[in-house]
Amino acid sequence: MKVSRQVLRGRDIVTANNIVNKSNKQQIKKIWALAWPVMTGQFLHTLMVIADMWFIAGLGSVEAAAAGTSISVIGVIHVLPFLIATGVIALVSRFTGANDQENIKAITINGILLSVIIGLITTVIVYSSIDKILWIFGEANINVLEQSKIYIKVALIGVPFFFYNATARGIIQATGDTKNPVKIFILMNITNILFDYIFIVLLNRGIGGAAFATVIAEIGGFILMSLLVLKNIYSWKVSGIVDTVQLKLTTSLRILKIGIYSVLQMITRPLTGLVMYRIVLAQGVAAGAAFGIGGRLFNFVFIFLTGLGTAMSVLVGQSLGQKNLEAAEEIVKQGMKLALLNMLIFAIPFFIFPQYLMGAFVDDIEVIKVGVDYLRICYLGVIFVVFPFVFGSAFTGAGDTFPPMLASVLGNWGIKIPIAYILTGIYNFGTNGVWIAISLSVVIEALVIIIWFSKGKWKEKSI
Numbered sequence: 001m002k003v004s005r006q007v008l009r010g011r012d013i014v015t016a017n018n019i020v021n022k023s024n025k026q027q028i029k030k031i032w033a034l035a036w037p038v039m040t041g042q043f044l045h046t047l048m049v050i051a052d053m054w055f056i057a058g059l060g061s062v063e064a065a066a067a068g069t070s071i072s073v074i075g076v077i078h079v080l081p082f083l084i085a086t087g088v089i090a091l092v093s094r095f096t097g098a099n100d101q102e103n104i105k106a107i108t109i110n111g112i113l114l115s116v117i118i119g120l121i122t123t124v125i126v127y128s129s130i131d132k133i134l135w136i137f138g139e140a141n142i143n144v145l146e147q148s149k150i151y152i153k154v155a156l157i158g159v160p161f162f163f164y165n166a167t168a169r170g171i172i173q174a175t176g177d178t179k180n181p182v183k184i185f186i187l188m189n190i191t192n193i194l195f196d197y198i199f200i201v202l203l204n205r206g207i208g209g210a211a212f213a214t215v216i217a218e219i220g221g222f223i224l225m226s227l228l229v230l231k232n233i234y235s236w237k238v239s240g241i242v243d244t245v246q247l248k249l250t251t252s253l254r255i256l257k258i259g260i261y262s263v264l265q266m267i268t269r270p271l272t273g274l275v276m277y278r279i280v281l282a283q284g285v286a287a288g289a290a291f292g293i294g295g296r297l298f299n300f301v302f303i304f305l306t307g308l309g310t311a312m313s314v315l316v317g318q319s320l321g322q323k324n325l326e327a328a329e330e331i332v333k334q335g336m337k338l339a340l341l342n343m344l345i346f347a348i349p350f351f352i353f354p355q356y357l358m359g360a361f362v363d364d365i366e367v368i369k370v371g372v373d374y375l376r377i378c379y380l381g382v383i384f385v386v387f388p389f390v391f392g393s394a395f396t397g398a399g400d401t402f403p404p405m406l407a408s409v410l411g412n413w414g415i416k417i418p419i420a421y422i423l424t425g426i427y428n429f430g431t432n433g434v435w436i437a438i439s440l441s442v443v444i445e446a447l448v449i450i451i452w453f454s455k456g457k458w459k460e461k462s463i
Helices: 005-057 061-077 082-097 101-127 130-137 142-174 179-202 206-232 238-244 249-281 285-298 301-321 325-352 354-359 365-398 402-426 431-453
Strands: none
Touching: 005 061, 005 179, 005 206, 005 285, 005 301, 005 325, 061 130, 061 142, 061 206, 061 249, 061 285, 082 101, 082 142, 082 249, 082 301, 082 365, 101 130, 101 142, 101 249, 130 142, 130 249, 142 179, 142 206, 142 301, 179 206, 249 285, 249 402, 249 431, 285 354, 285 365, 285 431, 301 325, 301 365, 325 354, 325 365, 354 365, 365 402, 365 431, 402 431
8 A cells, every 4th residue: 555755744744743742841851850859949948038037027117127138138148159059060960961970079079168168258258347238228227227237147157057058059969969958958947937936936036036047057957968968979988078178279260160150140139139228228118128028029939940940050061961962952942931931820929919918928008019019010020030040050051151140240230220220319210210120130131141042152161
C-alpha cells in the first residue's frame, strides 16, 4: 500500500511536535525539581517576614516605620555576601556538570573563608558608622531613627553568620541539592517567629527583640549549614577540610571576578532604597509605615521567582558545563513562561483588594490609603521584573554578571531616584510620585536586559 508524501510529511510534523513537547516537559520538570524546595523555603521566609512586621506593627506606626527604615539598611548589608555566593554558584554548577570534585572542594573552602572574613569586616565598619548611615534619612522623625538604631545594633551580631549561610547555601544548591538548604531555612524561620513572640510579646523587648530573634536564627542556621557542607562536599571527612583550608589568591579572585558585577547589581536596589526611604519619610510617618509594610507584601510576588531563578542559574550553568547550548536556551524559554504565569496570578490581590492586605497589619486609615496606592502603582512596573529575573538568572548561571548589573544601575540610579525627586519635589505628586518612579525604573531595567540578552553572548562566556 502506497502512502502519499503529504501523509508522511504530516506524520513527520506530528512526530517532531511530540519530541518538542516532550523536551519542554522535561525542562519544566528539571526546573521544578530544583525550584520547588527553594520556593517552599522562600514562602515560609516570607511568612516569617510578615509575622515579624505584624509583631512590630503591633507596637505602633513609629516602630513599623523604624522597622522598614532599619531593614532597608540591613538590606544593603545582606546583598554583600553575593559577592562570593554568585561566584561559587557559577563555578560549582559548572564543575558539577563536568563532574570535577577537586575544583568543587577548592571553590567551597575559598568561598567560605572569604564570606567569614568579609562578614566580620562589614560588621565592624557598619557598627562604628551607624549615626553617619542614619544621616541618609535626613530630617526624618527622631523617634523613628532612634528605634532604627536599636534594631541595627542588635542585627549586626548576626551579619557574619548571614554571610556564611548565604555562601554555603549557594554552594550546596549549585551541586543540585536544593532540598536540604531549604529544610535548614525553614527551621531558621520557625526559630525566628518563635523568638519574636518570646522577645516582643512575653519579654516586652520592643523592636530590639525582633532583631535578637533574627540573630538567634542565623546562629542556628550556621551550625546546621556547616554540617550539611561537611556531609555533601566532604562526605563527613573532617580531614578533607583540614587538608584544603587555605585561602588561594587565584581562586578567590576567580570567585570575586564573577561576583563583583552581581553584587553591584544587587546592592543598587537596596542603596537606592535608602534614598527612596528618605524621600518617603519626608512625606510623613504614615508614608514610611506604608512603604515598610507594602515592601513586605511584595515578597510574596518573589517567592516563585526566587525559586525559579535559583533553578535556572544552576541548570544553565550545568548545561554550559556540558557544552549543551540548546538545553540552556530551552531552560530560559520555559522559565519565562512560568515567570509570566506567576505575575498574572499575583495581579489579582494587588489590584483588586489591596486595602485588605494593608488592613491586616494596621488600622490607621492614612497608612492603608497610602499603602493601597503603593501596591497598585508599583505592581504595574513590577510585572516587567520577569525579564531581569529570568534573563538575569541565565546570565548568572553563565557567569556573565555584567549585563544585569548595567540594567540595574540604569534603572535604579538613572530613572528611579531622579524621577522620584522630580515628581515629589517639583510637581508635588507626593508619595504617588515615588511609586511611579519605582514602577518606571523596573520597566527601563527590563528593556536594557532584553536588548543585551538578545545578543546571545552569554552562551559563549568563559569562566
